[in-house]
Amino acid sequence: MSETLTATTPALATPARTDAPMLQVRGVKTFYGNIMALRGVDVDVYKGEIVTLIGSNGAGKSTLMMTIFGQPRPREGSILFEGRDITQVPTHEIAHLKIAQSPEGRRIFPRMSVFENLQMGAAVDGFAHFDADLEKVFVLFPRLKERINQRGGTLSGGEQQMLAIGRALMSRPRLLMLDEPSLGLAPLVVRQIFDAIRELNRTEGLTVFLVEQNAFHALKLAHRGYVLVNGAITLSGEGRELLERPEVRAAYLEGGAH
Incomplete structure (x- = not known):
């Protein structure tokens, strides 16, 4: 059985929940x-x-x-x-x-470019807000904008992780x-x-x-x-x-x- 803790610092306390x-x-x-x-x-x-x-x-x-x-x-x-x-x-x-998932090990599409990977994420949302969402991802991870035409498999580990998160965000989760x-x-x-x-x-x-x-x-x-x-x-x-x-x-x- 798990032990549930009670916060001791008021600034960190989660208010009582009435919602599900x-x-x-x-x-x-x-x-x-x-x-x-x-x-x-x-x-x-x-x-x-x-x-x-x-x-x-x-x-x-x-x-x-x-x-x-x-x-x-x-x-x-x-x-x-x-x-x-x-x-x-x-x-x-x-x-x-x-619900969007960025799985362990990143699992991007290595042969696709950064742009194409992000397109794959946007497909779930029907590309309804593609340009705006793409700009948000690039503001969050400027390195991806610099690598926009580079194949995913040639990115560093950190850049691949940014791409995996960016791809998940493109679905507007x-x-x-x-x-x-x-x-x-x-x-x-x-x-x-x-x-x-x-x-x-x-x-x-x-x-x-x-x-x-x-x-x-x-x-x-x-x-x-x-x-x-x-x-x-x-x-x-x-x-x-x-x-x-x-x-x-x-x-x-x-x-x-x-």
Whole structure:
């Protein structure tokens, strides 16, 4: 059973909620064959929040992200988005509900140019606001504008991550799901990525569900966080308070057990 924390700093406290969560995960159990990867996971993400899920490698973070997006399906439990049960909805239909995913490992189209990759993202929205959205992405990530005609596969790791996020944003999502956006990137690039996420949330109210191994950056950024250990939520609470928890510091911030 997870332990829910109460914020001690008023500036960080989340007000009492009267609305339903935008994303509601309840009792989700996901299996790979006979191996249970998620053990009854409960997660809430409210409109306008940045919520992070941290945990060590192999804890089940990416499995939860993929389960929300329909691959694989949970064997038990439910997933609701804006009140609609999407537990069994096909992945392509989930994308049309305005949930965008930037998956682990970036997975851009390496043979396509930066421009063509961004076009692929805009296709979900029917290219209705293509020029305006393209300009927003270029303001957020100026490096992509400099590389507009370059093939995705020839970009640096950081540039590919910017492109993956930019492609997701081109669909005008109501919920942006990011899986390990800092993975394998230099500290300066990581800071740029997290600054961009913060800016999107601050200026546009974009709701973000962030899966991360980099607990320090993720919990500093997030309004709320969850800790996943061996497929189960063990802690939840305000992001900055979780940063101060001794067990979180020992496991994820001070070179302790991973």
